[in-house]
Amino acid sequence: MKRNGGHPLARALSVTFLVFWAFMVVYPMVWTLFGSLKDNQQFFMGKPWNLPKLPLLWSNFSYTWDKYHFGAYFLNSVIVTLGSMALALILAASSAYVLARYSFKGSGVVYYFYIASLMIPGILALIPTFFLLFKLHLNNTFIGLITVYAIGAVPFGIFMLIGFFKALPRELEEAAVIDGASHFGTFFKIMLPLAKPGLLTFSIINLLGMWNEYAFALVLVNDPAKYTLPVGIAVMQAEMQYRTEWGALFAGLLMSIVPVLILYILFQNRITEGVTAGAVKA
Incomplete structure (x- = not known):
């Protein structure tokens, strides 16, 4: 029996909405690209949303990279983001595995404690976190920032990954025990690779947030030498003082957007697959 695909009017409305939504998402990126290829005169003498005039100022990118230390900010963001994601994966995956595969008194309380923490806005913990890191002598360090980002991602990671570990057959663990594998060996060599779709989805979603985190x-x-990209762009605008270099500012914004945009385009199908697969046994 063939499906007719629904009412023509409903299909038309759906297509119209999706086209409108795509335009609302793509237009700011295109406008940022156009802005990065202009000089200040084009912003002030013409309309800001006009197409850039020839010759296109590709030099705005190298100018921003060199003058405003954009390369250092970019490297700092890479270090913090990758370090946070690696630590978050270890913490979230191991915690989700224990909660999913082992029964112990209070396991449900621990799980719901993590889930409940998702309802608390992270910004409320900003000031207490600052004083805590200050007492631990971890303020103004990459290690402190990486730790904060990683711990903040753990509750969502447990919520997402626990479904993957619950769905794995127990026969795999039993076979590993018979072969002499330890608990750690079973987790790292057997269970963790099988949960790769969930790990990848969790990584991509959190990488976007960690890369763009500002507060x-x-x-x-x-320490200016340890600023990440979001802070660096704000400092860059402040350094311009009374004469904002709009082309350079848009170039900096575009360079901060492109890495995560490419990452999302490459792995968008994996994200969808990971979310649906994890929903089998939540």
Whole structure:
């Protein structure tokens, strides 16, 4: 029996909405690209949303990279993001595995404690986190910022990954025990590779948030040499003072957007697969 695909009017409305939504998402990126290829005169003499005039100022990118230390900010963001994601994966995956595969008194309380923490806005913990890191002598360090980002990602990681570990057959663990594998060996060599779709989905979703995070990076790090990209762009605009170099500013924004945009385009199908697969046994 063939499906007719629904009412023509409903299909037309759906297509119209999706086209409108795609336009609303793509247009700011295109406008940022156009802005990065202009000089200040084009912004002030013409309309800001006009197409850039020839010759296109590709030099805005190298100018921003060199003059405003954009390369250092970019490297700092890479270090913090990858370090946070690696630590978050270890913490979230191991915690989700234990909660999913082992029964112990209070396991349900621990699980719901993590889930409940998802309802608390992270910004409320900003000031207590600052004083805690200050007492631990971890403020103004990459290690402190990485730890904060990683711990903040753990509750969502447990919520997502526990379904993957519950769905895995227990026969795999039993076979590993018979072969002499330890608990750690079973986890790292058998269970963790089988949960790769969930790990990848969790990584991509959190990488986007960690790369763009601003408030904690601003408060917890005050050394200009350790600024991440979001803070660096804000500092870049402040350094321009009374003469904003709009082309350079748009170039900096575009360079901060492109890495995560490419990452999302490459792995968008994996994200969808990971979310649906984890929903089998939540």
